[in-house]
Amino acid sequence: MSDVVIRAEGLGKRYRRGLTGPPETLRDALTRVITSPLAAMRRSTQEHFWALRDVELEVRHGEVLGLIGRNGAGKTTLLKILSRITRPTTGWAEIHGRVRSLLEVGTGFHGELSGRENTYLSGSILGMGKREIDRKFDEIVAFAEVDKFIDTPVKHYSSGMYVRLAFAVAAHLEPEILLVDEVLAVGDVNFQKKCMGKMGDVAKAGRTIVLVSHQMNSMRRLCNRVTWIDAGKIRMDGSADTVVNAYEAAMSQGGGTPVGSRTGDHTRGYFTGWEIVDQEENSPHTMAVVAPITVRFMLRLLEPIKNGVHGVALYNAERQLLWAWAAYELNLGTGAHDLIYDFPLLPLKPGIYTWNVSFWEREQLIDKGDLTPEFHAVVPSFQHQFDEWTGLINLPSEFTVRPSSAPKVRVHAGD
Amino acid sequence: MASITTSQPVVAPLPAPVHAAATVRIEPPHGWLDLRLAEVWEYRELLYFFVWRDIKIRYKQTVIGVLWVVLQPLLTMGVFTLFFGRLAKLPSEGLPYPVFYFAALVPWAYFATSLSTCTGVLVGNQHVITKVYFPRLVLPFAAVCTALLDLAIGFVVMIIITLAYGYRPGPAILLIPLFVLLAQMTALAVGLWTCALNALYRDMAAIVPFVIQFLMLASPVAYSSTLVPPRWQALYHLNPMADVIDGFRWSVTGRGHAPGPMIFVAAGVVALVLVGGLMFFQRIEGTVVDRV
Numbered sequence: 001m002s003d004v005v006i007r008a009e010g011l012g013k014r015y016r017r018g019l020t021g022p023p024e025t026l027r028d029a030l031t032r033v034i035t036s037p038l039a040a041m042r043r044s045t046q047e048h049f050w051a052l053r054d055v056e057l058e059v060r061h062g063e064v065l066g067l068i069g070r071n072g073a074g075k076t077t078l079l080k081i082l083s084r085i086t087r088p089t090t091g092w093a094e095i096h097g098r099v100r101s102l103l104e105v106g107t108g109f110h111g112e113l114s115g116r117e118n119t120y121l122s123g124s125i126l127g128m129g130k131r132e133i134d135r136k137f138d139e140i141v142a143f144a145e146v147d148k149f150i151d152t153p154v155k156h157y158s159s160g161m162y163v164r165l166a167f168a169v170a171a172h173l174e175p176e177i178l179l180v181d182e183v184l185a186v187g188d189v190n191f192q193k194k195c196m197g198k199m200g201d202v203a204k205a206g207r208t209i210v211l212v213s214h215q216m217n218s219m220r221r222l223c224n225r226v227t228w229i230d231a232g233k234i235r236m237d238g239s240a241d242t243v244v245n246a247y248e249a250a251m252s253q254g255g256g257t258p259v260g261s262r263t264g265d266h267t268r269g270y271f272t273g274w275e276i277v278d279q280e281e282n283s284p285h286t287m288a289v290v291a292p293i294t295v296r297f298m299l300r301l302l303e304p305i306k307n308g309v310h311g312v313a314l315y316n317a318e319r320q321l322l323w324a325w326a327a328y329e330l331n332l333g334t335g336a337h338d339l340i341y342d343f344p345l346l347p348l349k350p351g352i353y354t355w356n357v358s359f360w361e362r363e364q365l366i367d368k369g370d371l372t373p374e375f376h377a378v379v380p381s382f383q384h385q386f387d388e389w390t391g392l393i394n395l396p397s398e399f400t401v402r403p404s405s406a407p408k409v410r411v412h413a414g415d
Numbered sequence: 416m417a418s419i420t421t422s423q424p425v426v427a428p429l430p431a432p433v434h435a436a437a438t439v440r441i442e443p444p445h446g447w448l449d450l451r452l453a454e455v456w457e458y459r460e461l462l463y464f465f466v467w468r469d470i471k472i473r474y475k476q477t478v479i480g481v482l483w484v485v486l487q488p489l490l491t492m493g494v495f496t497l498f499f500g501r502l503a504k505l506p507s508e509g510l511p512y513p514v515f516y517f518a519a520l521v522p523w524a525y526f527a528t529s530l531s532t533c534t535g536v537l538v539g540n541q542h543v544i545t546k547v548y549f550p551r552l553v554l555p556f557a558a559v560c561t562a563l564l565d566l567a568i569g570f571v572v573m574i575i576i577t578l579a580y581g582y583r584p585g586p587a588i589l590l591i592p593l594f595v596l597l598a599q600m601t602a603l604a605v606g607l608w609t610c611a612l613n614a615l616y617r618d619m620a621a622i623v624p625f626v627i628q629f630l631m632l633a634s635p636v637a638y639s640s641t642l643v644p645p646r647w648q649a650l651y652h653l654n655p656m657a658d659v660i661d662g663f664r665w666s667v668t669g670r671g672h673a674p675g676p677m678i679f680v681a682a683g684v685v686a687l688v689l690v691g692g693l694m695f696f697q698r699i700e701g702t703v704v705d706r707v
Contacts (some may be wrong), residue, residue, distance in 0.1 A: 008441075015705060025618040080704075084441060084548040087701030093441040103546045110468065112475045117468075124464040125547055153475075 003096070005177055005208050006059035006082065010091030013052040013077050013232075051077045053232045055091070059177075064209045066223035066240060068216070068247055070352060071317050074232040075212045079103065079179050082210065097176035097208070100127050104181070106166035111155030115146055115165055118154050122169045136172045143198075144168035171198045178202060182213040214317055214351050216244050248350075248378055269301035270367045271357055277340070286376040290345055290396050297339040297357055297371070304333045305366070311358040312341070314375075317351050347393040348377040444701040447694045454550045461549055465557035469532075470564055484565045485572050488520040495520075495637055505638050508664070508671045514580050518664045519636045521569035525562045526598045526656055527627050533558035533606030534623045537614040537703060544704055551700045552693075555610050559603045566595065577667055587666035587673070594662040597682060601655040604685050607692030614703045635660050641672070652677035655685050 052074045059065050067075040080086050082093060083101035108125035109118045119140055123133040133140075141147050144164040146157070154162060203209055203222065213219055219226055219240055226243040228236040236243050275284035277294040287293060297312070308330035314323045327339075339357075353375040358368035383391045455462070477483050492513055499505045500512035507515035536554040537544065544551060570591075577584065609626075613619035631637075634656040643651045652658055658678040664671040 026612065026616040026622070027618055029616060081441060084439070085545060086704045087444050088441065089443055091443075095439045095441070096437075098437065099439070099548075101547060107546045108543050110472060112472050113468070117471065121464055121468055124461050125543060125549070127547070127549075130460055 003061055004058050005061050005096045006057060006093065006210070008055060008057040008082070008091065008093035011052055011055040011057070011078070011081060011088050011093060012050060012090035013074075013081060013086070014048050014050050014089040016048055050089075050232050052081070052088070052229075055229075055232075055234055057093070057227070057234075059208060059210060061097075061208055062206045063225060064203050064211065064223045066219040066226040067210065067212045067229060068214070068219060068226055068244065069229040069235075073229045075229050076103075076181055077232075078229065079181055079210065079212055083179050095177065098127075099177045099179065100173045100175035101179040102126075102170050102173075102181065103179075105163055105170070107170075109154060109162070109166060112153055114153055115141075115150040115157070119150075119165065119169055122166065123172075126170060126173055127175070128173060140165075140168045140172050143171065175207065177208045178210070180209065180211045182211075182215070216248060216350055219244050268303055268361070268366050269299060269305065269359060271359070271369075271371060272298045272300050272336070274298065274355055274357075274371045285373050286378055287346065287348070288378050290347060290379050290382065290394060293343050293346055295341045295343070295355075297341075297355070299332075299337045299339055299359060299367075301332055301334050301337065305359075305361050306331055307362050308332055308366075309358075309360040309362070310339055311360075311368075312339075313356040315354045315356060315370075317353070322348075322353070345396075346377075347382075347395045348379065349383075349391070349394045350377055350379055350381060352376055444698060447698055450693055450697055451550060452552075452693075455552045455556065458549050458553050462553050462557050462560070465553065466560045469557070469561040473561075481568070484568050488517060488524055488569055489572070491520055492516040499637050506641065508639050508641060510582070510664070510668055510670055511580050514577055514582060514668060515639075515664065516637070517573050517576050518667050519634075519660045521566060521573050522594065522598050522659050522663050523631065523634065523636045523656065524569065525566040525595075526602050526659070527631070528562040528565065529559040529599065529602035530606050530609070530627060531623060532561060533602060534609040534613050535620055537610050538617075538620070541704075551703070552696065555603060555606055555696070558610075559599050559606060563595075563599075573667060582668045582670065584667050585669040587669070590662065590666050594659045594666070597655055597662075597678070597685065598659045600682075600689060601659075601685050604689035604692050607689070607696045611692075611696045611699050611703070615699065615706055630654070630656065633657075639671075648675075649677055653681055653684065655681040657681075 055074075055078060057078075067078065069075050077086075079101065080103070081088050082095065083099065083103070085101070085103075106122065108122040110121065113121065116137075119137065120130070120133050123140075124130065128136075141150050144161070144167070146161050146165050149157065149161065154165075157165070200222070209222075211219075211223065223240040225238065226240045227234055228243050228247050236246055274295065274297045276287060277296050299310075309326060309328050310330060311326045312324065313321055316322055355371045355375055356369065357371055359366045360368075377394075379394065382394050382396045474481060479486065495516040496512040500507065500516070510518075533555050536558040537551065540554055544554075574584070609619055609623050613623075633651075633654055635642075640648075640651065640657055640661055652661075652675060655678075658674040658681050661672065661674045662678070665673045
């Protein structure tokens with residue numbers, strides 16, 4: 001069957017910017033109306049931005065469509081619109097078939113309720129009927145491997161158990177169309193294998209999937225088609241390999257729009273940028289190999305600083321802190337300085353990262369914020385293909401096998 | 416894609432459609448008459464689960480649990496009996512103070528709890544509504560149902576107290592479900608407005624407790640509605656809770672006075688506010704997720 005199950009035309013989503021947004025309280029709204037009624041009626045166009053603009057989509061039955069793009073490009077917004085969580089500002093979409101969306105793990109879970117109760121609650125919220133949950137209950141519990149704890153309140157579960165049960169419930173949805181956000185990349189190795197397997201089986205069973213991810217290799221493997229969304233518009237649409245290759249090529253060009261925010265009044269000094277030192281190609285913000293790497297942060301001081309403190313942090317695309325470090329008692333004169341970090345290796349997964357730096361004199365802030373452009377890791381993956389979606393670090397390794405030598409007597413705890 | 420594990424998990428092949436494949440059209444919100452109540456009926460199991468969840472959580476979290484449902488109106492009744500009854504000596508339509516007050520406190524507690532819960536239900540469930548679709552109307556509907564259990568328990572206690580004081584309910588007791596329905600619809604009618612407004616403007620949640628306090632004074636909870644001068648009676652009984660409470664007192668004890676014809680006018684007003692509330696709620700439902 002190759003009929004179209006999702007069709008969208010002209011989809012657009014406009015949001016109000018937070019800064020000078022609409023009144024958050026009724027009191028302010030009423031005050032505004034009374035004091036300046038005309039201003040209250042008029043809506044400033046500067047206050048809005050388009051998260052999605054003119055998006056056209058056609059997904060056929062049984063297709064696995066991937067959505068890729070930088071953070072903030074509009075992928076999750078598109079998924080939310082197709083999931084009917086929010087309504088578009090312009091355009092329309094038509095979906096033929098039962099849709100279920102998985103945008104997070106553990107939707108509807110409540111800590112006070114037991115695993116059993118949460119299975120029913122979450123299953124119901126995700127769209128399963130009570131009889132369906134009854135039927136699948138044992139399977140769900142077995143998949144999650146929480147049989148002994150099914151009647152304990154979930155607040156007592158370890159994070160691993162929680163995730164397993166939450167995903168087990170989600171994995172047993174049998175929709176015709178499944179919309180998945182990457183946030184599902186959690187859990188331990190063995191469990192992830194099971195989940196990927198289940199996802200793959202869902203695809204094989206002829207169900208349609210729309211998947212958002214930053215894991216390019218997973219996209220290549222799982223998806224028939226990939227759509228690249230950039231700044232709210234469709235930039236490219238085609239076979240998985242074509243689009244993913246184009247995307248990776250573009251990312252490795254470096255550059256990019258400013259990101260993050262800076263604080264500090266910049267009267268005593270400020271960071272002027274960063275780069276990877278001694279890169280061969282003309283792309284000082286992209287790492288293409290997992291190897292020794294030197295990173296340089298450029299700081300310009302307008303006056304001498306005696307007790308300088310420098311902080312650095314590396315964040316991933318989900319704004320999780322990967323690494324942070326600080327240098328104290330820096331004694332620097334006026335002028336430009338390079339703060340240089342030599343890393344024996346940065347085992348980062350392919351993706352987009354942000355350097356956040358700060359400089360203080362004792363307690364006084366001089367400059368702090370995310371540096372632009374973003375740091376792109378366009379590196380090979382050193383993980384097994386089943387786990388690269390979720391394994392946190394991308395560690396190159398050397399593997400050897402040899403016969404064991406004469407046995408030594410060693411006592412291991414827990415053997 | 417070859418799997419390392421040996422077993423091949425089976426996913427059921429796509430079942431033959433039971434009914435013609437449902438087509439959903441997604442569009443920007445337009446118009447005011449997009450009520451979609453039939454969709455709420457389709458999701459009635461979810462409504463049940465939300466009610467069940469809230470009841471379970473409430474009882475698991477309080478140390479006293481079920482006892483609190485009974486204790487709270489009993490304690491209030493005690494305070495009212497002492498201050499409004501013994502000290503202020505307000506008339507109680509010939510009924511002993513405990514009976515008089517308890518008969519009002521049970522439906523009032525239901526209304527106040529329901530309205531209060533309903534107001535916060537969208538914001539309180541933001542973690543769910545931002546991740547999954549279901550008709551948002553399910554939430555306010557569930558909010559005015561959770562307190563029904565408390566109402567039932569309170570009702571049983573009320574009957575016991577009434578019988579203990581030697582009063583027997585008459586056949587009018589059969590009208591209780593209708594009074595409960597009026598209280599529920601009033602809570603829902605007002606609640607839809609406050610809930611939607613609270614999702615848009617956060618200070619609504621601070622205004623509502625004040626409104627409930629005011630309504631309590633405007634309803635014959637702590638005093639008899641016979642205190643109201645005759646020329647204000649009609650206006651006074653435009654308040655649906657005034658009619659509900661009069662109705663409760665009358666049908667449970669067999670004394671007091673039946674609610675007058677104003678109850679129908681009040682019900683009519685509630686119906687209008689309810690329809691308006693449904694329209695307003697549905698209008699903002701599609702984009703409320705962007706504001707929570």
